[in-house]
Amino acid sequence: MPCAYCGANLTIPKKLQKTAKPAAAKKTSTVKPLPSLEKDAPDLLRKAQPVVVKAWNTYVYWTWFRRLLPGCLIVLLIGLFACLALGALPIVFGLLG
Numbered sequence: 001m002p003c004a005y006c007g008a009n010l011t012i013p014k015k016l017q018k019t020a021k022p023a024a025a026k027k028t029s030t031v032k033p034l035p036s037l038e039k040d041a042p043d044l045l046r047k048a049q050p051v052v053v054k055a056w057n058t059y060v061y062w063t064w065f066r067r068l069l070p071g072c073l074i075v076l077l078i079g080l081f082a083c084l085a086l087g088a089l090p091i092v093f094g095l096l097g
Helices: 037-093
Strands: none
16 A cells, blocks of 8 residues: 555555455345336226225215204104193193093
């Protein structure tokens, strides 16, 4: 190895030399190609279809339930008050006694 200052050839004695540590060979990683949505779209849509159908059905059931439950409660309350009113009519008019 030449000296950087004077250019003389320098050698390191054998007893001061260190052996090189063995290095593991680096494995080059293979680049995975990016998925092409144009090619994979039909397959992705086919796989997503059952999930979408279930989600849509759940939404429809929720919409019906959200409108049907208050409607049923209102009809029940109106029927209850009608039964009470019709049941109280004979008592009010004194028809039973």
